[in-house]
Amino acid sequence: MKLITRHPIPFALAALVLLAALWPLPPLVDAVTGQPPGDADLLRPFFYVALAPLSNTLDALTFLSLGRAWVLIGTWVVALAAWGALRPGSPPRRVLRAGLGAAAVFLLAAATVVVPRPVPRLESADSSATVIDYHAHTAASHDGRRGWSPADLAAWHAAQGFQASYVTDHNVPYPPLSPPGDLAIRLLPGVEWSVYRQHVVALGEVRPINRDSFSRDTPAMLRLFGELHRQGALAIASLPEYWENHREDLEAFVTAGVDGFEIVNCAPKGLAFPPAARRDVLELAAGHDLLVAGASDNHGWGKVTCVWNVTHPAAHGFQANHVFARPVALAQGAHPAWEAAITQPWLMLRSLGWSERISWLTWIALIVLYRAQPRRQGQAAGLGILARSLGTRPPDRG
Numbered sequence: 001m002k003l004i005t006r007h008p009i010p011f012a013l014a015a016l017v018l019l020a021a022l023w024p025l026p027p028l029v030d031a032v033t034g035q036p037p038g039d040a041d042l043l044r045p046f047f048y049v050a051l052a053p054l055s056n057t058l059d060a061l062t063f064l065s066l067g068r069a070w071v072l073i074g075t076w077v078v079a080l081a082a083w084g085a086l087r088p089g090s091p092p093r094r095v096l097r098a099g100l101g102a103a104a105v106f107l108l109a110a111a112t113v114v115v116p117r118p119v120p121r122l123e124s125a126d127s128s129a130t131v132i133d134y135h136a137h138t139a140a141s142h143d144g145r146r147g148w149s150p151a152d153l154a155a156w157h158a159a160q161g162f163q164a165s166y167v168t169d170h171n172v173p174y175p176p177l178s179p180p181g182d183l184a185i186r187l188l189p190g191v192e193w194s195v196y197r198q199h200v201v202a203l204g205e206v207r208p209i210n211r212d213s214f215s216r217d218t219p220a221m222l223r224l225f226g227e228l229h230r231q232g233a234l235a236i237a238s239l240p241e242y243w244e245n246h247r248e249d250l251e252a253f254v255t256a257g258v259d260g261f262e263i264v265n266c267a268p269k270g271l272a273f274p275p276a277a278r279r280d281v282l283e284l285a286a287g288h289d290l291l292v293a294g295a296s297d298n299h300g301w302g303k304v305t306c307v308w309n310v311t312h313p314a315a316h317g318f319q320a321n322h323v324f325a326r327p328v329a330l331a332q333g334a335h336p337a338w339e340a341a342i343t344q345p346w347l348m349l350r351s352l353g354w355s356e357r358i359s360w361l362t363w364i365a366l367i368v369l370y371r372a373q374p375r376r377q378g379q380a381a382g383l384g385i386l387a388r389s390l391g392t393r394p395p396d397r398g
Protein backbone atom coordinates (compact mmCIF):
# COMPACT_ATOMS: atom_id res chain seq x y z
CA MET A 1 0.00 0.00 0.00
CA LYS A 2 2.86 2.29 0.96
CA LEU A 3 4.40 1.50 -2.42
CA ILE A 4 1.26 2.73 -4.23
CA THR A 5 1.03 6.04 -2.38
CA ARG A 6 4.74 6.60 -2.89
CA HIS A 7 4.61 5.86 -6.65
CA PRO A 8 1.13 7.02 -7.71
CA ILE A 9 1.97 7.70 -11.37
CA PRO A 10 3.40 4.26 -12.28
CA PHE A 11 0.53 2.56 -10.47
CA ALA A 12 -2.09 4.73 -12.20
CA LEU A 13 -0.47 3.93 -15.54
CA ALA A 14 -0.49 0.20 -14.77
CA ALA A 15 -4.17 0.45 -13.85
CA LEU A 16 -4.93 2.20 -17.17
CA VAL A 17 -3.00 -0.45 -19.13
CA LEU A 18 -5.19 -3.13 -17.53
CA LEU A 19 -8.43 -1.12 -17.63
CA ALA A 20 -8.06 -0.38 -21.36
CA ALA A 21 -8.23 -4.13 -22.00
CA LEU A 22 -11.94 -3.93 -21.12
CA TRP A 23 -12.51 -1.88 -24.32
CA PRO A 24 -10.07 -3.62 -26.66
CA LEU A 25 -9.42 -2.47 -30.21
CA PRO A 26 -8.07 -5.04 -32.69
CA PRO A 27 -4.58 -4.42 -34.06
CA LEU A 28 -6.04 -4.16 -37.57
CA VAL A 29 -9.48 -3.68 -39.11
CA ASP A 30 -10.89 -3.97 -42.61
CA ALA A 31 -11.67 -0.34 -43.47
CA VAL A 32 -14.81 -1.41 -45.37
CA THR A 33 -16.43 -3.68 -42.77
CA GLY A 34 -14.82 -2.30 -39.61
CA GLN A 35 -14.13 -5.89 -38.55
CA PRO A 36 -10.75 -7.55 -37.90
CA PRO A 37 -9.54 -9.28 -41.08
CA GLY A 38 -9.82 -13.05 -40.96
CA ASP A 39 -6.91 -13.75 -43.27
CA ALA A 40 -4.29 -11.16 -42.35
CA ASP A 41 -2.32 -10.50 -39.21
CA LEU A 42 -0.14 -7.77 -37.79
CA LEU A 43 3.15 -9.37 -36.75
CA ARG A 44 5.14 -7.53 -34.12
CA PRO A 45 8.87 -8.36 -33.96
CA PHE A 46 10.42 -9.38 -30.62
CA PHE A 47 12.18 -6.06 -30.00
CA TYR A 48 9.03 -4.12 -30.92
CA VAL A 49 7.20 -5.94 -28.11
CA ALA A 50 10.16 -5.86 -25.70
CA LEU A 51 10.21 -2.07 -26.08
CA ALA A 52 6.40 -1.85 -26.28
CA PRO A 53 5.97 1.39 -24.24
CA LEU A 54 8.26 3.18 -26.68
CA SER A 55 7.07 1.32 -29.82
CA ASN A 56 3.38 1.92 -29.10
CA THR A 57 3.91 5.55 -28.13
CA LEU A 58 5.84 6.32 -31.32
CA ASP A 59 3.19 4.53 -33.41
CA ALA A 60 0.41 6.50 -31.69
CA LEU A 61 2.28 9.75 -32.37
CA THR A 62 2.66 8.76 -36.04
CA PHE A 63 -1.09 8.20 -36.49
CA LEU A 64 -2.21 11.70 -35.50
CA SER A 65 -4.17 13.96 -37.79
CA LEU A 66 -2.58 17.38 -38.22
CA GLY A 67 -4.97 19.22 -35.91
CA ARG A 68 -4.76 16.55 -33.22
CA ALA A 69 -0.96 16.48 -33.46
CA TRP A 70 -0.70 20.20 -32.62
CA VAL A 71 -3.17 19.94 -29.76
CA LEU A 72 -1.49 16.86 -28.30
CA ILE A 73 1.99 18.36 -28.46
CA GLY A 74 0.81 21.71 -27.06
CA THR A 75 -1.18 20.17 -24.21
CA TRP A 76 1.59 17.80 -23.11
CA VAL A 77 4.26 20.52 -23.32
CA VAL A 78 2.19 22.77 -21.06
CA ALA A 79 1.19 19.94 -18.70
CA LEU A 80 4.69 18.52 -18.23
CA ALA A 81 6.27 21.97 -17.90
CA ALA A 82 3.67 22.92 -15.27
CA TRP A 83 4.16 19.64 -13.43
CA GLY A 84 7.91 20.20 -13.36
CA ALA A 85 7.55 23.79 -12.19
CA LEU A 86 4.98 23.14 -9.47
CA ARG A 87 6.73 20.29 -7.67
CA PRO A 88 8.73 21.29 -4.58
CA GLY A 89 12.32 22.37 -5.04
CA SER A 90 14.56 25.39 -5.43
CA PRO A 91 13.59 27.84 -8.24
CA PRO A 92 16.49 26.84 -10.55
CA ARG A 93 15.58 23.19 -10.10
CA ARG A 94 11.94 23.93 -10.94
CA VAL A 95 12.92 25.79 -14.09
CA LEU A 96 15.17 22.88 -15.10
CA ARG A 97 12.38 20.36 -14.53
CA ALA A 98 9.87 22.46 -16.49
CA GLY A 99 12.34 22.70 -19.38
CA LEU A 100 13.04 18.96 -19.31
CA GLY A 101 9.31 18.20 -19.33
CA ALA A 102 8.70 20.34 -22.42
CA ALA A 103 11.84 19.03 -24.14
CA ALA A 104 10.75 15.42 -23.60
CA VAL A 105 7.64 16.01 -25.74
CA PHE A 106 9.65 17.52 -28.60
CA LEU A 107 12.23 14.73 -28.36
CA LEU A 108 9.51 12.08 -28.65
CA ALA A 109 7.96 13.89 -31.63
CA ALA A 110 11.35 14.07 -33.37
CA ALA A 111 12.03 10.40 -32.58
CA THR A 112 8.67 9.51 -34.17
CA VAL A 113 9.72 11.09 -37.44
CA VAL A 114 13.33 9.97 -37.82
CA VAL A 115 14.61 7.31 -35.37
CA PRO A 116 14.95 3.79 -36.83
CA ARG A 117 13.14 1.13 -34.81
CA PRO A 118 11.49 -2.29 -35.14
CA VAL A 119 8.11 -2.01 -36.91
CA PRO A 120 5.07 -4.26 -37.24
CA ARG A 121 4.49 -6.05 -40.54
CA LEU A 122 1.36 -7.31 -42.22
CA GLU A 123 1.22 -10.96 -43.13
CA SER A 124 -1.56 -12.23 -45.38
CA ALA A 125 -2.65 -15.85 -45.17
CA ASP A 126 -3.68 -15.66 -48.84
CA SER A 127 -0.50 -16.59 -50.70
CA SER A 128 -2.00 -15.69 -54.09
CA ALA A 129 -2.57 -12.09 -52.96
CA THR A 130 -0.14 -9.17 -53.07
CA VAL A 131 0.39 -6.72 -50.22
CA ILE A 132 0.64 -3.36 -51.97
CA ASP A 133 0.74 0.41 -51.43
CA TYR A 134 -0.88 2.64 -54.08
CA HIS A 135 0.54 6.02 -53.09
CA ALA A 136 4.02 6.93 -51.81
CA HIS A 137 6.68 9.58 -52.47
CA THR A 138 10.45 9.95 -52.87
CA ALA A 139 12.76 12.96 -52.77
CA ALA A 140 11.52 13.74 -56.29
CA SER A 141 8.45 15.29 -54.64
CA HIS A 142 8.82 18.93 -53.53
CA ASP A 143 7.74 17.91 -50.03
CA GLY A 144 9.58 14.57 -49.96
CA ARG A 145 12.37 14.00 -47.45
CA ARG A 146 15.71 15.06 -48.89
CA GLY A 147 17.72 12.07 -50.08
CA TRP A 148 14.71 9.70 -49.73
CA SER A 149 15.57 7.45 -52.66
CA PRO A 150 13.47 4.75 -54.32
CA ALA A 151 15.71 2.21 -52.53
CA ASP A 152 14.89 3.82 -49.14
CA LEU A 153 11.20 3.78 -49.96
CA ALA A 154 11.33 0.13 -51.03
CA ALA A 155 13.17 -0.85 -47.83
CA TRP A 156 10.61 1.09 -45.74
CA HIS A 157 7.81 -0.89 -47.41
CA ALA A 158 9.59 -4.26 -47.23
CA ALA A 159 10.07 -3.93 -43.46
CA GLN A 160 6.29 -3.63 -43.07
CA GLY A 161 5.34 -6.60 -45.21
CA PHE A 162 4.63 -4.84 -48.51
CA GLN A 163 5.51 -6.75 -51.67
CA ALA A 164 5.02 -3.84 -54.09
CA SER A 165 4.32 -0.12 -54.12
CA TYR A 166 3.40 2.45 -56.71
CA VAL A 167 5.63 5.52 -56.60
CA THR A 168 3.47 8.62 -57.00
CA ASP A 169 5.58 11.74 -56.70
CA HIS A 170 3.90 15.14 -57.06
CA ASN A 171 3.68 15.90 -60.77
CA VAL A 172 6.85 13.87 -61.53
CA PRO A 173 6.16 10.52 -63.21
CA TYR A 174 8.04 7.46 -61.96
CA PRO A 175 10.27 5.73 -63.03
CA PRO A 176 13.06 8.28 -63.25
CA LEU A 177 15.34 8.33 -66.29
CA SER A 178 18.23 6.73 -64.39
CA PRO A 179 17.38 3.22 -63.10
CA PRO A 180 17.07 3.10 -59.28
CA GLY A 181 19.32 0.05 -58.76
CA ASP A 182 18.62 -2.85 -56.37
CA LEU A 183 15.31 -2.57 -54.57
CA ALA A 184 13.84 -4.54 -51.65
CA ILE A 185 10.39 -4.74 -53.29
CA ARG A 186 8.90 -4.00 -56.73
CA LEU A 187 8.26 -0.31 -57.33
CA LEU A 188 5.56 0.39 -59.89
CA PRO A 189 5.15 3.42 -62.15
CA GLY A 190 2.75 6.23 -61.27
CA VAL A 191 2.36 9.90 -60.42
CA GLU A 192 0.20 12.17 -58.24
CA TRP A 193 -1.20 14.97 -60.40
CA SER A 194 -2.27 18.18 -58.66
CA VAL A 195 -5.18 19.57 -60.62
CA TYR A 196 -8.18 21.76 -59.77
CA ARG A 197 -8.52 21.44 -55.94
CA GLN A 198 -7.84 17.71 -56.21
CA HIS A 199 -4.95 15.26 -56.20
CA VAL A 200 -5.34 12.42 -58.68
CA VAL A 201 -3.11 9.37 -58.30
CA ALA A 202 -2.34 7.82 -61.71
CA LEU A 203 -1.30 4.17 -61.65
CA GLY A 204 0.68 2.92 -64.64
CA GLU A 205 3.13 4.28 -67.18
CA VAL A 206 2.14 7.91 -67.61
CA ARG A 207 3.22 10.67 -69.94
CA PRO A 208 3.59 14.30 -68.90
CA ILE A 209 0.41 16.37 -69.19
CA ASN A 210 -0.29 20.06 -69.45
CA ARG A 211 -1.71 20.51 -65.95
CA ASP A 212 -3.09 23.97 -66.72
CA SER A 213 -5.77 22.48 -68.93
CA PHE A 214 -7.06 20.39 -65.98
CA SER A 215 -6.72 23.12 -63.36
CA ARG A 216 -9.34 25.67 -64.45
CA ASP A 217 -12.45 24.27 -62.77
CA THR A 218 -14.13 21.01 -61.79
CA PRO A 219 -15.29 20.01 -65.34
CA ALA A 220 -11.74 20.59 -66.61
CA MET A 221 -10.32 18.51 -63.76
CA LEU A 222 -12.72 15.66 -64.50
CA ARG A 223 -11.32 15.35 -68.05
CA LEU A 224 -8.06 14.09 -66.53
CA PHE A 225 -9.62 10.66 -65.90
CA GLY A 226 -10.22 10.17 -69.64
CA GLU A 227 -6.73 11.40 -70.47
CA LEU A 228 -5.20 8.89 -68.06
CA HIS A 229 -7.27 6.09 -69.61
CA ARG A 230 -5.96 7.06 -73.05
CA GLN A 231 -2.46 6.66 -71.60
CA GLY A 232 -3.38 3.21 -70.27
CA ALA A 233 -3.27 4.29 -66.60
CA LEU A 234 -5.84 4.09 -63.81
CA ALA A 235 -7.14 7.22 -62.07
CA ILE A 236 -7.62 7.12 -58.30
CA ALA A 237 -9.02 10.17 -56.51
CA SER A 238 -6.96 10.86 -53.40
CA LEU A 239 -9.93 12.04 -51.38
CA PRO A 240 -8.96 12.06 -47.70
CA GLU A 241 -6.72 15.13 -47.87
CA TYR A 242 -9.06 17.40 -49.87
CA TRP A 243 -12.38 15.67 -49.32
CA GLU A 244 -14.21 18.92 -48.58
CA ASN A 245 -13.29 20.46 -51.94
CA HIS A 246 -15.38 18.14 -54.10
CA ARG A 247 -17.86 16.76 -51.62
CA GLU A 248 -20.83 17.37 -53.94
CA ASP A 249 -19.01 16.26 -57.10
CA LEU A 250 -18.36 12.60 -56.37
CA GLU A 251 -21.14 11.34 -58.66
CA ALA A 252 -19.55 13.45 -61.40
CA PHE A 253 -16.19 11.79 -60.66
CA VAL A 254 -17.86 8.43 -61.35
CA THR A 255 -19.55 9.65 -64.54
CA ALA A 256 -16.22 11.05 -65.74
CA GLY A 257 -14.63 7.61 -65.33
CA VAL A 258 -12.67 7.63 -62.07
CA ASP A 259 -11.39 4.11 -61.36
CA GLY A 260 -11.41 4.32 -57.61
CA PHE A 261 -11.14 6.30 -54.39
CA GLU A 262 -8.69 6.41 -51.54
CA ILE A 263 -10.58 5.77 -48.32
CA VAL A 264 -7.60 5.78 -45.91
CA ASN A 265 -4.53 8.01 -46.21
CA CYS A 266 -1.85 8.08 -43.49
CA ALA A 267 -0.59 11.62 -44.17
CA PRO A 268 -1.43 13.92 -41.23
CA LYS A 269 -3.99 15.88 -43.28
CA GLY A 270 -5.50 12.72 -44.78
CA LEU A 271 -5.96 11.13 -41.33
CA ALA A 272 -8.63 13.73 -40.50
CA PHE A 273 -10.99 12.15 -43.10
CA PRO A 274 -14.24 11.72 -41.14
CA PRO A 275 -15.95 8.32 -40.93
CA ALA A 276 -19.20 9.75 -42.38
CA ALA A 277 -17.39 10.93 -45.52
CA ARG A 278 -15.69 7.52 -45.76
CA ARG A 279 -19.08 5.80 -45.56
CA ASP A 280 -20.47 7.97 -48.38
CA VAL A 281 -17.52 7.12 -50.59
CA LEU A 282 -17.80 3.41 -49.78
CA GLU A 283 -21.46 3.41 -50.71
CA LEU A 284 -20.74 5.13 -54.02
CA ALA A 285 -17.80 2.82 -54.83
CA ALA A 286 -19.77 -0.30 -53.95
CA GLY A 287 -22.71 0.85 -56.10
CA HIS A 288 -20.48 1.39 -59.14
CA ASP A 289 -18.04 -1.48 -58.46
CA LEU A 290 -15.05 0.83 -58.15
CA LEU A 291 -11.74 0.23 -56.41
CA VAL A 292 -11.25 1.51 -52.85
CA ALA A 293 -7.68 1.85 -51.69
CA GLY A 294 -5.48 2.71 -48.73
CA ALA A 295 -2.41 4.92 -49.09
CA SER A 296 0.61 5.23 -46.83
CA ASP A 297 1.32 8.54 -48.65
CA ASN A 298 4.80 8.21 -47.16
CA HIS A 299 7.11 11.16 -47.82
CA GLY A 300 10.17 9.71 -46.06
CA TRP A 301 9.11 10.71 -42.54
CA GLY A 302 7.85 8.32 -39.88
CA LYS A 303 8.59 4.62 -39.68
CA VAL A 304 5.15 3.02 -39.83
CA THR A 305 2.23 2.90 -42.23
CA CYS A 306 -1.34 3.03 -40.94
CA VAL A 307 -2.74 1.00 -43.86
CA TRP A 308 -2.04 -1.94 -46.17
CA ASN A 309 -3.82 -3.24 -49.28
CA VAL A 310 -4.20 -6.95 -49.97
CA THR A 311 -5.09 -7.40 -53.61
CA HIS A 312 -5.34 -9.94 -56.39
CA PRO A 313 -3.48 -8.49 -59.37
CA ALA A 314 -5.91 -9.77 -62.02
CA ALA A 315 -9.11 -8.76 -60.22
CA HIS A 316 -10.99 -5.48 -60.64
CA GLY A 317 -13.61 -3.49 -58.80
CA PHE A 318 -14.84 -3.06 -55.26
CA GLN A 319 -14.10 -6.61 -54.09
CA ALA A 320 -10.63 -6.80 -55.65
CA ASN A 321 -8.78 -4.89 -52.97
CA HIS A 322 -8.91 -5.22 -49.20
CA VAL A 323 -7.88 -2.24 -47.11
CA PHE A 324 -6.53 -3.11 -43.65
CA ALA A 325 -5.89 -0.18 -41.32
CA ARG A 326 -4.76 0.50 -37.76
CA PRO A 327 -7.85 1.50 -35.71
CA VAL A 328 -6.01 4.39 -34.05
CA ALA A 329 -5.57 5.93 -37.51
CA LEU A 330 -9.20 5.35 -38.54
CA ALA A 331 -10.37 7.00 -35.31
CA GLN A 332 -8.61 10.31 -36.06
CA GLY A 333 -11.52 11.74 -38.04
CA ALA A 334 -14.01 10.64 -35.39
CA HIS A 335 -12.47 12.50 -32.44
CA PRO A 336 -12.31 16.29 -32.14
CA ALA A 337 -8.84 17.81 -32.08
CA TRP A 338 -9.17 19.42 -28.62
CA GLU A 339 -9.30 16.07 -26.83
CA ALA A 340 -6.25 14.56 -28.55
CA ALA A 341 -3.99 14.71 -25.48
CA ILE A 342 -6.35 12.31 -23.69
CA THR A 343 -7.98 10.24 -26.45
CA GLN A 344 -4.78 9.40 -28.35
CA PRO A 345 -3.10 7.69 -25.36
CA TRP A 346 -6.39 5.98 -24.53
CA LEU A 347 -6.85 4.69 -28.11
CA MET A 348 -3.25 3.47 -27.98
CA LEU A 349 -3.77 1.58 -24.70
CA ARG A 350 -6.98 0.03 -26.03
CA SER A 351 -5.20 -1.34 -29.10
CA LEU A 352 -2.44 -3.14 -27.18
CA GLY A 353 -2.18 -6.91 -27.56
CA TRP A 354 -1.57 -8.95 -24.42
CA SER A 355 2.13 -9.41 -25.15
CA GLU A 356 2.41 -5.62 -25.34
CA ARG A 357 0.39 -5.14 -22.14
CA ILE A 358 2.72 -7.53 -20.30
CA SER A 359 5.70 -5.61 -21.66
CA TRP A 360 4.23 -2.32 -20.37
CA LEU A 361 3.54 -3.81 -16.92
CA THR A 362 7.05 -5.29 -16.76
CA TRP A 363 8.63 -1.92 -17.52
CA ILE A 364 6.42 -0.17 -14.96
CA ALA A 365 7.33 -2.78 -12.33
CA LEU A 366 11.05 -2.43 -13.09
CA ILE A 367 10.87 1.35 -12.70
CA VAL A 368 8.96 1.12 -9.40
CA LEU A 369 11.40 -1.49 -8.05
CA TYR A 370 14.37 0.59 -9.11
CA ARG A 371 12.99 3.72 -7.50
CA ALA A 372 11.94 1.88 -4.32
CA GLN A 373 15.52 0.62 -3.91
CA PRO A 374 16.92 2.06 -0.63
CA ARG A 375 19.84 4.31 -1.48
CA ARG A 376 22.39 5.98 0.76
CA GLN A 377 22.55 9.74 0.71
CA GLY A 378 25.04 10.88 -1.92
CA GLN A 379 25.00 7.53 -3.71
CA ALA A 380 23.32 8.83 -6.84
CA ALA A 381 24.20 6.31 -9.50
CA GLY A 382 22.71 5.94 -12.98
CA LEU A 383 19.05 6.83 -13.26
CA GLY A 384 19.05 7.96 -9.63
CA ILE A 385 20.42 11.30 -10.75
CA LEU A 386 17.53 11.76 -13.19
CA ALA A 387 14.95 10.54 -10.67
CA ARG A 388 16.25 12.97 -8.07
CA SER A 389 16.53 15.91 -10.40
CA LEU A 390 12.88 15.27 -11.26
CA GLY A 391 12.08 15.71 -7.59
CA THR A 392 11.80 12.18 -6.28
CA ARG A 393 11.65 12.14 -2.52
CA PRO A 394 14.68 10.24 -1.20
CA PRO A 395 13.38 6.88 0.04
CA ASP A 396 13.13 6.41 3.80
CA ARG A 397 15.90 4.38 5.30
CA GLY A 398 15.94 1.84 8.12
Ligand SMILES: [Zn+2]
Pocket residue numbers: 135136137192297
Ligand atom coordinates in the same frame (compact mmCIF):
# COMPACT_ATOMS: atom_id res chain seq x y z
ZN1 LIG B 1 0.77 12.10 -51.86
